[in-house]
Amino acid sequence: MSKKLKSNDVITTKSIKTIIIPEGKIQDYIDGKLRKDTPEEYVRQNIEKRLVNEHKYKKELIRVEFSLKVGNNKPRADIVIFPDDCENFVQENVKIIVECKKEKIDPHDRKEGIEQLKSYMSVCLNCEWGMWTNGLTKIVLRKVADEKGKVQFVEYIDLPTADGKLENVDRPKREDLKEPVEDNLLMVFKTCHNHIYSTEGMQKQPAFFEFLKVIFCKIEDEKNSFEPLEFYVTSNELKSPDGQLTAKKRISKIFEKVKKKYSQIFEENDEIKLSPRTLSYVVSELQKYSVITTQIDVKGKAYEELVGANLRGDRGEFFTPRNVMSMAVKMINPRKGEKVLDSSCGTGGFLVTAMMYIINQFQLDAENKLGRPMSKWSYEEKRTFDENASEIANNIFGFDINPDLVKSSIMNLLMNNEHAKNENVFRLNSLLPPHEWSDELKTNLAKALGIKKESIRNSKSIAWFDVIVTNPPFGSKIPIKDTQILSQFELGYIWEKVNGKWVKTNRLQTSVPPEQLFIERCLQLLKPGGRMAIVIPDSILGSPGLGYIRQWLIEHAKVFASIDLPADTFQPRNGTQTSVLIVQKKTEEELIEEATKGYMNDYDIFMSIVDFVGHDKRGNFIYKTDENGNLVLENVEIKDIIVDNNGEEVEVIKTKQKKVLNDQTVYVPVVFEEWKRKEGLPW
Template identity: 45%
Template sequence: MSNEDILLIPSGKLRCVVSGKLRKDTPEENVRQRIARSLLDNYAYDKADMEIEFTINQGSKKPRVDVAIFPPNTEHKQENIKIIVECKREEIKPTDKDNGVEQLKSYISACLNAKYGMWVGSELQVWEKITDKNQYKLETATDIPRFGLEAPQPLTFAELVPAQDELIDVFKRCHNYIYGNQGFQKEQAFQELLKIIFCKVYDEDTAIDTMRFFIGNQERRSEIGQRQLKQTIEKIFEEVKTRYPYIFDKEESIRLENRVLAYLVGEMQRFSFLLTEADVKGTAYEQLVGSNLRGDRGEFFTPRNVCEMASKMALLTYPRKQWLKLKIIDPTCGTGGFLVATMNVLREVIREQQIKKWRKNENKAEEETIRILKETANANLLGIDFNPILVRAAQMNLVMHGDGSTNIFHANSLLPPGEWSSTPPNDVANYVKPNSFDVIVTNPPFGSNIAVDDSHILAQFEIARLSTTGNQASGLPPEQLFIERCLYLLKPSGRLAIVLPDSILSNPGLANLRRWILKKARIIASVDLPAVTFEPYTGTQTSVLLLQKKTEAEMQLEDKSGQPLDYEIFMTMPEAVGHDRRGNVHYLRTPQGELIEYEEEYSVSRRTADGEQVVEHRRQRKRLVHDDLPEVVKYFEQWLQENNRMEWLND
């Protein structure tokens, strides 16, 4: 980026997307800025027609509305306000005495020609002013109209917009609405929300013209309209179950009340989940899953940047032309973070190839990228997890990112493979064979408090008999067993990128385990992750170890010589991982404490109403995140290119 693209933001400030002025960096202001950006990007309103903190007269009071929207080419006066938006912190409820939805209603009443109001806090509520015989009343509505319309209209696929950062808030509000209004526990609420997201994605994928996943303002207010929506969504869900029989049972149904379902559809209907950038929906989905499904079996989900670093480093050890043919598995896949990260890398490789092939015809290249990525993922990416809820969460994650969801299996990876299911659709035994994978990327559950003590399982593993007496251990932490299981699944010379607690690398009592690893594998790289990597969930110090499984010939040669072959190892200790101990994003700052913003161009792929895939270029301002992991990948790639190391790895 050039110096002209960079802006420095003083500490404690942020730049308003509407006015360009600096404002205090507060939780309320962040909500307002996300909503304002959505009004610009998703509703197509012009900055010139918007005012932030616009003062109105309300009797003797002069309150300031968060966002006022005016008709084009109209003087910005109170009587000309068309839409009012009030933004609150996410914990503020609509019933709050001072900041709830009644405050918004009073503002609408004070503005003669205001037609709509939007209140955003723990929920998103929209109110429409209905006038009849010079009398008006405020009625609930689904949404405010987009620019140029007097009321929300049924959407075609071409009119859907890719989501940005607001998708995190949308998922959070939807889940909280189910939790607060349906009476479900968090996990139940998550499962129901997952069904609705599936319906949304399926409707996008199959839409020909008007979206079925839509509810208008009048239908939202009508019991009949809500009932009709329920019937429509139930029909879509029946089709979803037909397409994804390996995810949903035939007996499953939508268990949400009509009014709850209407809220969810209203929140999600204007976005295209399929066309939303992978990073955006990945982050939103991870936060949704992470806040609901963290279990007690060491299930601390891997930060996305760690997944990306490990996946890229493993792939970089192979010639680029081989990447689309590599068989890749995560035997403890959780929500699919490593598999999605791998898909994102492959997507860029495919896109580069297709741009070159179609001579910069971006639309055709994007269409082919989507097709080839789906074929590649379905053929080469696999995942296993012991938790059936995480299996479904991973399947949804892969569906949203281009597919490969058919290859996510429910199984205990540590069981003897002969005991794995061979019955479709969970026929893991037919797809996962020993010595058959080129790459494994994984973060196994770890901790002595979840030690595996089943003697039947332990009997399979060499490392269970590494004690000086040669007797089988009575119990071992799962991460130790997963090292051996991963090497068992890898082809000779295959690569394993695995997140491990540092105790494995440094604990004197685990010297025998380290010797066993060095006997079976060559260490390519070791990345000592920052202490905050898995905060705020666990403070366990971890590393990413990149191994290459030795061939029988290599092990025999070392046995004969009595010493291991000499080789080089890439080692590094990044200092920053993009977030702090509380999990908040850690932005890069100047020595004076100023935030660094830059302008970035990005591509948005969308499908027109006639089915054509088109690519649009947009620009957005972003903050530099203090994250050293992308630099680790760059230095590792340079290291591989030096001294013929790539040839040495691929002999």
């Protein structure tokens, strides 16, 4: 049993304060008290951090759970802020009130909605501003009196910053754009998407792609660094139909630039389909942030969570969980200078995982060579690193048949690396015969690969990539029946067993599940000696009638690893049992040698069974327990710098106890790396 920790377990030294936070608790960012880790508390903590780090309000002027007197009741306001010159922290001096609710609370709820906020503001005589939020919806009110002294509540885009300058709320200057802290960008993304979904009558996927257009506009406006920002809406514009229309025209002009820049994913006549009212609201939520300069892990997490919530399970597209992608990429070990492809890239998860893996490995190597961390590099060293990161990004390629997923994939890459080239993600049915690819596609692809367009002729002339990481669409519901497609593949033909060996006939199959053809297409796309990590249904590995696929595969490639995944991996939407195969395409020399000898060279195969991937069949997280059924807890250190009451900086080390996710995928690459070393594999 683990030691039971008390809330006052605090150890203090001269310069370092260590705070132990028990599992299920969260330390308040403002007053330091330990509170229950609830959905409502999650919202409040993110707001507190935004008020301090983005709006620049002083912690000492903020109170949490501040008691108010409302008639005969004494409710507690979640957060109140007092003015700079305040000496008496009483109700009448409150300047700003913030009410934080859990997601399921509606802003129009009679007891806990915005009417509650108005009642709190009304009893605080000098309270001018208020904000109500449930993490998905945010409403900001300003209390003003008309000529007759009647109090009115006027809706604004956001709370003013600590300096009180309202003009920065309406039209932020480029230098005033802020980087969102922790999960605030995720909250903003969810707020925007849910607003589109609920007010425009769209399904989740169309709502997501309309939001994506707005994000493209936001990034384009930020990159136009020599001009004033045009991605904004003022509070007055937000209030009137005419003002909303003005704002939409302004954003639509930015979208015209976006369409020209990303002509391969946006049609010339494409437009933002959101109503002026909805678009204005979304812009108002995003305009104060700098998406470009936000830390990669912050914006990457926000985007991935939004993608995961809205783009799953259609047309055989069951997107690979992040931990499985990480496992596969680490095992295949892509390196700087290698061209990496996902032939059915979906929303770009494998592409981003591979790109960031290579960049991180390059950074570690550079830090070891220079003998110091990146934070201590010179300007020239950082510039050289950026150039290399750009080169790495430009070697990442993606194909997908779905134009909307191509947009999503490009945005995913841009969110994680502004150097990523949008030209390297192509809308393409990867199974089409190369001679049927459009002339425009072949021109752009040849340019990106540095080859001649005329060389793109057939399935035997497309071996361009060093590494492929992919999870192709699979299932009998989306079979390939086109004879032009089937005839390119040996696996598109009927095979018969003769004397214990499978032999290909000259008769085409009438229907083939796509994942079977993708195995062969991916090997065609690999250079000789190139390697691949591919997710496939277990039927390919075990069904007696599919033995010809296994025979074909081991004749053309070395299968170095097979990782058996649990049925819950793609749940709650798909229970197909799958495996990850790690294979290396045989070289021409190896094929000739084996043909001459009449048998294949012998080699060992790494095999592993993953029983747990961190979630169950309903998609809920599962955590490790000990032999007695008790949750296993681990200590996680979080370092921070604060200023104490004497004005001196103090390093704070918070040790938070966390449940350990029951995810075995994290161990596989470590064991596989040791196995590769013993086998003498150079990659």
